[in-house]
Amino acid sequence: MTVALVTGITGQDGSYLADRLTREGVEVHGFAREGATVAGSSLPAAVHVHQVDLRDHARVGSLVAEIAPDEVYNLGGISSVAYSWAHPAETGLVSGIGAVALFEAAHAVQEATGRRVRVVQASSAEIFGTPDRTPQDEGTAIRPTSPYGAAKAYAHQMAGIYRSRGLDVSSCVLYNHESPRRPETFVTRKITAGAARIATDGGGVLALGNLDARRDWGWAPDYVDAMVRAARHTEPDDFVVATGVAHSVEDFVRLAFSAAGIEDWSKHVEIDPRFVRPVDTAVQVGDAARARAVLGWAPTVTFEEIIEKMVENDLEQIHREVAR
Ligand code: NAP
Numbered sequence: 001m002t003v004a005l006v007t008g009i010t011g012q013d014g015s016y017l018a019d020r021l022t023r024e025g026v027e028v029h030g031f032a033r034e035g036a037t038v039a040g041s042s043l044p045a046a047v048h049v050h051q052v053d054l055r056d057h058a059r060v061g062s063l064v065a066e067i068a069p070d071e072v073y074n075l076g077g078i079s080s081v082a083y084s085w086a087h088p089a090e091t092g093l094v095s096g097i098g099a100v101a102l103f104e105a106a107h108a109v110q111e112a113t114g115r116r117v118r119v120v121q122a123s124s125a126e127i128f129g130t131p132d133r134t135p136q137d138e139g140t141a142i143r144p145t146s147p148y149g150a151a152k153a154y155a156h157q158m159a160g161i162y163r164s165r166g167l168d169v170s171s172c173v174l175y176n177h178e179s180p181r182r183p184e185t186f187v188t189r190k191i192t193a194g195a196a197r198i199a200t201d202g203g204g205v206l207a208l209g210n211l212d213a214r215r216d217w218g219w220a221p222d223y224v225d226a227m228v229r230a231a232r233h234t235e236p237d238d239f240v241v242a243t244g245v246a247h248s249v250e251d252f253v254r255l256a257f258s259a260a261g262i263e264d265w266s267k268h269v270e271i272d273p274r275f276v277r278p279v280d281t282a283v284q285v286g287d288a289a290r291a292r293a294v295l296g297w298a299p300t301v302t303f304e305e306i307i308e309k310m311v312e313n314d315l316e317q318i319h320r321e322v323a324r
Contacts, residue, residue, distance in 0.1 A: 003027045005069040007054060007102065008076030010036040012181040013122065015043060016224045017073060022046050029067045031060075031076055039181035054098035055090075064105035065112075071231045072106050072119040074099055077151075080185060081126060084148035091147045092154075099155035103162040103169060110167060118231045119162075119169040125216070125242070125284045127153040127173065135216075135287040138173070138238045156238070163236050170230040172223075175242035175286045178306055179220035180313035187249065187275075188217070191256045192307065196314035198268050199260035200322075206268055209275030211250040216242045216285040219301035229295040242286025243299045255304060259311035 004021050008014045009030025015038055021028045022044040029048045043049065050067075052059050054076050064072070077095035078084055084091040099121060110117045128136050129145035142157070144150045159171040182189040187208065194206035218241075226241040257265035291297045301309075 001025065001027050002071060003029070003067065003069045004071040004073065005029045005031070005064065005067055006073045006075060007031040008074075008122075009043065009047065009049065010038045011075060011079065012039045012179060012183075012220050013177075013224050013227075014073075014075045015040040015181060016179070016221045017075065017227070018043050018047050020221075020224060020228065026071075029069065031063070039183070054101075055093045057098070057101035060098070060101050061105040061108070064102065064109060068109050068113060069106075069117060070115070072102065072117060073122070073227060073231065074102050074120065074155075075122045077122075078148060081146045081148045082185075084146055084151070088147035091151045094151075095148070096151035096154040100158045103158060103167060106169075107162060107165065107167045116168055118236070119159075119167060120227045120231045121155055121159045121169060121171040122227065123156040123159070123171045123173045123238075124149065124152045125173060125175045125286060127156055128284070131284065134283055135242070135244060135285045137240050137287040138290055160238070168236040170233070170236040171238045172227050172230050173238060173240045173286070174223055174226075175216040175218060175240075175284060177218040177220045177223040178310065180310050181220065182310075188252060189310065191249075191253055192310040193314045195253075195256040195260040195262065195265075195268075196311055196318055199257075199262055200315070200318050204268070205270050206253075207270050207272035207275060208249065208253070209272065211253065211269075211271065212248055214246040214248050214283045214285070216244065216246050217252070217303055217306060218243045218299050219306050222299045222301060226291055226295060226297045229291075229297050233295055235294075237290070237294070239291040239295065240286045240288050241291055241297070242288045243303070244285060244287060245303065246283055246285040247303055251303075252307065255307045256311055259308045260315065
């Protein structure tokens with residue numbers, strides 16, 4: 001039986017990956033912080049959860065040695081650019097050095113057992129910072145503009161270094177991906193939850209930052225699928241995972257309010273300078289040609305459908321709360 005280890009198993013992607021791997025009959029081990037709440041409310045009962053902070057590199061190493069996984073998915077870490085500005089050192093320790101501790105531990109298992117250990121690093125489009133070309137691909141210059149991007153860039157480059165040491169580690173350069181399991185600390189879920197609330201109680205205002213920022217938004221389970229394909233592909237590599245289509249935050253707002261039944265969103269949105277990032281990368285859009293050609297991957301859910309699913313979930317949640 002395949003044994004998989006997933007860091008960040010309580011997060012958006014970790015919880016979808018846990019669902020997927022347990023459905024496939026894989027033995028799933030997950031790393032989670034003590035007291036973490038699970039995105040999507042609960043993990044499958046079959047998952048073995050190990051409590052560990054990714055800054056505790058010694059414990060990470062001993063747990064990896066004990067579990068001796070066939071597949072390792074490094075999804076754990078600080079996932080918010082805004083949080084990384086407030087906690088830059090923690091971001092480096094968790095998302096940068098934490099990833100290296102995991103690669104080192106996976107490499108040690110491979111050396112000890114003589115069996116290949118396949119690793120996937122959840123990298124990010126933020127490694128490109130203000131990109132020097134659009135769309136971005138695996139050859140785009142890495143020049144991050146935030147503590148989050150810098151930590152991810154370090155882990156991404158160390159993935160390449162461990163690959164050259166013989167570890168099968170692929171780095172998936174993920175563009176934004178969303179789902180009802182996103183917390184409201186992210187602008188997308190803040191918008192869908194806000195639109196659902198305003199549509200239900202008829203009032204209120206949603207305070208947002210830069211509406212012109214453009215992002216390439218995909219569906220989280222599709223991005224989890226790309227990571228599974230990368231883990232199981234014979235040749236490890238870097239893979240940009242993106243839809244290739246950019247939309248503005250304003251597009252997101254308009255469609256979310258429309259899905260909630262409100263056509264004139266402008267009466268319900270105000271710009272609050274507190275939510276404008278210190279450095280906001282202008283346009284991020286990825287070219288996933290390599291993932292499409294080599295991994296046979298393609299996104300299956302459109303931008304409009306993602307927003308509809310998120311708003312539908314938020315409306316249902318409000319109706320459930322009201323009915324209680
Ligand atoms: P997420 O929901 O924020 O999940 C991150 C997970 O990491 C959470 O389970 C979190 O646990 C855990 N974590 C944070 N600090 C930790 C620590 N010190 N020790 C142990 N665990 C810790 O993020 P996601 O959306 O699933 O994203 C998965 C990965 O993909 C992340 O590495 C993210 O940076 C990357 N990525 C995501 C996107 C996206 O659009 N979603 C785009 C590009 C890259 P707690 O609940 O305890 O905080």
